[in-house]
Amino acid sequence: MKIYAFGKAMGKTITQFGSKGASISRIIKHDKPTHIGCICLEPGGHVGRHEAAINQLFVVLNGKGWVTGKEGIPYEIEAGQAAYWEAGEERESGTEYGMTVIVIESEQLEPLMTEVPWLNA
Numbered sequence: 001m002k003i004y005a006f007g008k009a010m011g012k013t014i015t016q017f018g019s020k021g022a023s024i025s026r027i028i029k030h031d032k033p034t035h036i037g038c039i040c041l042e043p044g045g046h047v048g049r050h051e052a053a054i055n056q057l058f059v060v061l062n063g064k065g066w067v068t069g070k071e072g073i074p075y076e077i078e079a080g081q082a083a084y085w086e087a088g089e090e091r092e093s094g095t096e097y098g099m100t101v102i103v104i105e106s107e108q109l110e111p112l113m114t115e116v117p118w119l120n121a
Helices: none
Strands: 002-005 034-041 046-051 056-068 075-078 081-085 090-094 099-106
Touching (some): 034 046, 075 081, 081 090
Antiparallel strands (some): 046 090, 056 075, 056 090
């Protein structure tokens, strides 16, 4: 599992077309069929441990919680961060506070965000 960051601090300023006060942080690049969904976890909610059938990017839009990868160690994650699991990797996620995420699944995903080095050591 890898943890990435996105949002204003990681973004690139948009100046084209007379744009002002705008930035973009790219999320993924893909060339295969892709599924995008939204998971809403209520306070105390979790998605049980299971194997990823396909590569998945778990993009936290609001709230905070935790994720695990193959090693089963929980890592804190919050809005502006994303977890990436490869096909076949065991994973689980949950929250004490509530969390809304966008899930992007595809055979070929190339995260374009900035890796969070202290979480990926």
